[in-house]
Amino acid sequence: MKIEILGTGCPKCKKTKEIIEKVLKQTGVEAEVIKVEDVEKILNYGVMVTPAVAIDGEVKVAGKVPDEKDIRKWVTQ
Amino acid sequence: MVDIFYPLQWIADKLTYEVFKIAPDTHLAASVNFIIYDVLKIFILLAIMIFVVSYIRTYVTPEKTRKVLGGRTGLQYHLLASMLGVVTPFCSCSSVPLFIGFVESGIPLGVTFSFLITSPLVNEAAVAALWATIGLKVTLIYIVSGIVLGVFGGYVVGLLKMEKYVADFVYKIKVGDQNIEQESLKIKERAAIAFDNVKEIVGKVWIYVIIGVTLGGIFHGYAPEGILAQYAGKDNLLAVPIAVVMGVPLYSNVMGMIPIVESLIGKGLPVGTALAFLMAVTALSLPEMIILKKVLKKELIGAFVLIVTVSIIFTGYLFNILL
Numbered sequence: 204m205k206i207e208i209l210g211t212g213c214p215k216c217k218k219t220k221e222i223i224e225k226v227l228k229q230t231g232v233e234a235e236v237i238k239v240e241d242v243e244k245i246l247n248y249g250v251m252v253t254p255a256v257a258i259d260g261e262v263k264v265a266g267k268v269p270d271e272k273d274i275r276k277w278v279t280q
Numbered sequence: 281m282v283d284i285f286y287p288l289q290w291i292a293d294k295l296t297y298e299v300f301k302i303a304p305d306t307h308l309a310a311s312v313n314f315i316i317y318d319v320l321k322i323f324i325l326l327a328i329m330i331f332v333v334s335y336i337r338t339y340v341t342p343e344k345t346r347k348v349l350g351g352r353t354g355l356q357y358h359l360l361a362s363m364l365g366v367v368t369p370f371c372s373c374s375s376v377p378l379f380i381g382f383v384e385s386g387i388p389l390g391v392t393f394s395f396l397i398t399s400p401l402v403n404e405a406a407v408a409a410l411w412a413t414i415g416l417k418v419t420l421i422y423i424v425s426g427i428v429l430g431v432f433g434g435y436v437v438g439l440l441k442m443e444k445y446v447a448d449f450v451y452k453i454k455v456g457d458q459n460i461e462q463e464s465l466k467i468k469e470r471a472a473i474a475f476d477n478v479k480e481i482v483g484k485v486w487i488y489v490i491i492g493v494t495l496g497g498i499f500h501g502y503a504p505e506g507i508l509a510q511y512a513g514k515d516n517l518l519a520v521p522i523a524v525v526m527g528v529p530l531y532s533n534v535m536g537m538i539p540i541v542e543s544l545i546g547k548g549l550p551v552g553t554a555l556a557f558l559m560a561v562t563a564l565s566l567p568e569m570i571i572l573k574k575v576l577k578k579e580l581i582g583a584f585v586l587i588v589t590v591s592i593i594f595t596g597y598l599f600n601i602l603l
Contacts, residue, residue, distance in 0.1 A: 213373030242376055242574075243449075249456040251342040251381040252374045266341075266374075267476070 204234040209245045210253040219254040219268050226274040292317035311501030318493045321412040327478050329408035334477035338470040340367050351386035358394040362430035365398035379575050384455045390438020398430030401563040413542035425595050433587045445580035485535040492536030496543035509548030520596035523553050527560025534561045551603045556596025
């Protein structure tokens with residue numbers, strides 16, 4: 204699984220990364236977590252409001268820090 | 281009209297005179313009463329306004345905005361862009377992707393600027409704090425001026441044909457078309473998102489509100505009446521431009537500035553000068569300009585700052601004459 208965190212590096216993006224890593228640790232799911240800071244790549248996903256999270260190329264959330272419950276659902280599916 | 285905030289005044293009076301046992305008609309009583317009343321009122325209105333705007337926002341996404349405004353020209357689209365700027369989210373770290381996303385979808389540069397000007401200017405937290413402190417009438421004037429400023433500013437940027445001052449790479453980026461499942465949200469989920477927003481924004485600004493109200497309260501209780509009318513009154517034509525220039529570096533504390541401005545008005549600062557100051561605080565922020573520098577050449581940033589500054593100064597004079 205490839206989890207991409209899209210964001211130019213604001214505090215909310217860092218927070219998103221922290222929560223995702225926490226959930227991965229809790230659930231024991233193996234995933235590659237990548238921080239995408241390049242605006243062009245972010246826009247390639249059609250995302251204009253950061254932070255956003257894409258899992259295996261599919262955007263799951265944009266414009267807010269996702270909560271743990273949602274992340275757990277995405278990674279365990 | 282019945283004052284719906286009367287219960288808050290009652291609580292403030294009770295606490296000041298009975299719980300804290302401060303003698304009425306003293307400077308201390310005036311300050312403490314002001315602080316309690318304002319803090320309660322600002323937090324209540326903040327929670328309500330942020331909730332309402334965040335709820336509406338779950339329907340109006342930037343993705344939809346892009347579709348609605350793409351390739352349209354005309355004054356009505358400037359107006360629409362400005363009005364969308366009021367409700368769509370816009371934090372400074374999203375300004376670059378938003379800007380590119382808009383330009384890429386064929387939204388004219390001027391229309392994009394109408395959005396860019398109004399969006400930070402009229403945000404729900406500032407509106408709530410203004411309503412709580414200075415009153416509904418001035419708040420409505422502020423909102424309408426913010427929209428008019430966005431329409432005017434964007435229109436001028438459009439007239440000046442400044443497209444060549446956008447960084448070249450912007451036009452090369454292809455924006456993907458990912459539809460984030462937002463359509464199918466239930467009312468409960470929208471409410472949950474709105475509630476999260478209330479927690480997040482209040483959690484971020486409460487400290488500025490407390491500091492601002494406290495400073496405002498001290499000024500309210502201790503500064504002599506009319507002190508500002510003497511130095512920064514309507515007949516001092518320099519007051520408006522000075523207020524605007526002073527406002528620019530204060531962006532991060534806008535929530536704290538509003539209660540301070542309230543007490544300044546109470547001591548004789550003309551409302552137009554106060555509005556111009558608050559607009560400068562919110563619309564022209566240095567960090568914002570630095571971020572936009574990534575996509576805009578300095579000529580365009582300069583034109584943007586100049587147009588917005590001149591129109592804010594004009595608005596300030598206008599309301600000093602009218603109010």
